[in-house]
Amino acid sequence: MALPDSTAPLFAHLERLGIQTRTIEHAPVFTVEEAQATYDAIPGVHCKNLFLKDAKGTLFLVVCPHDRAIAVNQLHKRLGCKRLSFGKADLLMEVLGVEPGSVTPFALINDPDRRVTVILDAAMMAATVANYHPLVNTATTSIGTADLRRFLDDLGHTVHVVDLAAAPDAA
Template sequence: MELFLLIEEKLKELSINFNVVEHEPALTTEQADRFIEGLEGVRTKTMFLTNRKKTEFYMLIMDDKKRLDMKKLGEIVSANHIKMVSENTIYEKIMSQPGIVSPFALMNNKEKDIKVYIDKEIIEEEYMTFHPGTNEKTLFIKTVDLLKFLESIEYDVNVIEI
């Protein structure tokens, strides 16, 4: 089943309201932002990262305009040489693709071995936006509901200052 349909089904099961904007394929965060201009919600980027030995995995959600200091993140998570995971690893772990990674894909992580982090800077925002398994849609969800969703699939969220 298409990831978006699984997401939609799970959110409805949890009685979580959300809105979806359909648009042309967004190949960059800047392009995605233009498609949803004027709508309320912090524009996020979700990065899927690993340590040097590929023994630890991290999903980081932050404002899409912010640049990540990999060294600082490494210090926060107590890991050396944090880097982006490969396209193959993205698919193996969460059955997603580069450019459309979102916390919703964690439903596909059977091992539950990915640690989730959200930047403190955006945790107080009322709404967040994500690509729900496709770059042709943007999903708007209340931050409290995103946390409820993650809890329902057995993920703890770590709020960090990066």
């Protein structure tokens, strides 16, 4: 099994930044539950990604550990916006160039207009290594969390590190 050519620009960009990653290929996974079969073989924090849109059309990518409970109907309070909903598949493809099941912070490389605001879970960022799909759901790429931040900063996206485990009123 080989990664598709669509991942080459991502890995070339990471290499240009001097960021080392480790990628393991596996059967396609579409949900956190399906991905759990890969966790034992891949060290680090395993993550989920939520592509969200607020009532004004502002786009967010919320990235957190796979087991973090996120109350989307309460998250808007923490982010200072009105009502959040999941972004539709066609919007996801238009803005981040990936399909549902392949959402990842690496897809921000496909958002040169910086339409997406990035929300990173504080506990995830406190870990040494985190794991994300490399634009496709047939592989998992491990990256140092400091290197993930450097990648996102290089892309010029607005990034907020938020304690998503805290009660919404605590933020």
